[in-house]
Amino acid sequence: MWFEWKxxxxxxxxxxxxSQVGIILFAAIGFIAGFLLQNLILAxxxxxxxxxLTSLFVLPPWSFYNQHPVQWLPxxxxxxxxxxxxxxxxxxxxxx
Amino acid sequence: MYNLAQRANAIFAFAMTVHFGLLLAIAISxxxxxxxxxxxxxxxxxxxxxxxxxxxxxxxxxxxxxxDADLTSLFNWNTKQLFVAVVAEYETKSHELNQVVLxxxxxxxxxxxxxxxxxxxxxxxxxxxxxxFGEVKANYSIYWDLMPYVGYLMSGKIEPDQSFSFPAPNxxx
Numbered sequence: 519m520w521f522e523w524k525x526x527x528x529x530x531x532x533x534x535x536x537s538q539v540g541i542i543l544f545a546a547i548g549f550i551a552g553f554l555l556q557n558l559i560l561a562x563x564x565x566x567x568x569x570x571l572t573s574l575f576v577l578p579p580w581s582f583y584n585q586h587p588v589q590w591l592p593x594x595x596x597x598x599x600x601x602x603x604x605x606x607x608x609x610x611x612x613x614x
Numbered sequence: 615m616y617n618l619a620q621r622a623n624a625i626f627a628f629a630m631t632v633h634f635g636l637l638l639a640i641a642i643s644x645x646x647x648x649x650x651x652x653x654x655x656x657x658x659x660x661x662x663x664x665x666x667x668x669x670x671x672x673x674x675x676x677x678x679x680x681x682d683a684d685l686t687s688l689f690n691w692n693t694k695q696l697f698v699a700v701v702a703e704y705e706t707k708s709h710e711l712n713q714v715v716l717x718x719x720x721x722x723x724x725x726x727x728x729x730x731x732x733x734x735x736x737x738x739x740x741x742x743x744x745x746x747f748g749e750v751k752a753n754y755s756i757y758w759d760l761m762p763y764v765g766y767l768m769s770g771k772i773e774p775d776q777s778f779s780f781p782a783p784n785x786x787x
Contacts, residue, residue: 521618522617522618522619523617523618523621524616524617525615525616527616530615530616533615533621534615534624537621537624537625537628538628541625541628541629541632542632545632545633545635545636548636549636549639549640549643552640552691553643553691555691556690556691557691558640558691558692558763561636561640561691562636565632565633565636569625569629572625573622573625576621576625577618577621577622577625
């Protein structure tokens with residue numbers, strides 16, 4: 519669906535890395551800035567702004583997250599074998 | 615992390631954990647912030663009157679003092695408020711340490727941390743646990759308690775450099 523904002527597996531790895539590095543980085547910057555300027559609210563404003571910025575980077579399905587789509591194998595035809603069909607019928611009888 | 619809901623949940627959970635780490639960092643770093651509170655209490659007048667209290671004739675002390683203190687160095691980024699109290703401490707024959715709180719105040723900002731109170735009277739009754747004080751000498755110290763936004767409670771005491779003797783009781787009330 520269009521609203522699911524799907525990304526492929528390589529993109530998920532990248533998104534996880536970017537989000538973790540970004541959030542920790544903004545927490546560190548917020549702490550240092552707040553400590554040097556002796557302002558507690560500033561530290562949390564920087565941290566909150568950092569979470570918002572990281573979300574902008576990670577939540578939407580940017581094209582660089584979809585560079586490695588999953589390579590599905592081509593479909594194979596299943597031949598109907600009689601012995602296999604009989605086993606399936608027996609199992610169905612036992613379960614009902 | 616394949617769709618929006620998963621990524622949003624993962625980011626939120628991780629952000630909350632890092633948030634707690636940030637609070638822990640603030641709490642621990644506040645242990646290493648130095649401060650230098652200074653202050654003194656000048657006793658202007660000290661009178662002792664006798665009242666009947668609990669069917670005994672009890673000595674009540676009435677004090678008038680000047681309080682001069684500078685507690686601004688205690689205000690760092692993690693200080694929510696300070697509780698300050700002037701405490702009279704003395705020793706009697708029956709009890710080794712007696713403490714009576716004479717005046718207290720809550721300070722909520724750095725600007726209010728310059729305490730300059732003149733002719734302050736004791737807010738609470740200045741009595742001993744026994745009916746008579748006796749001839750005691752009292753020290754008047756300033757105790758402070760720091761309440762942080764996050765972290766450990768700190769407290770300290772500003773010691774005076776002189777002590778005052780109690781006079782004899784004045785009159786009968």
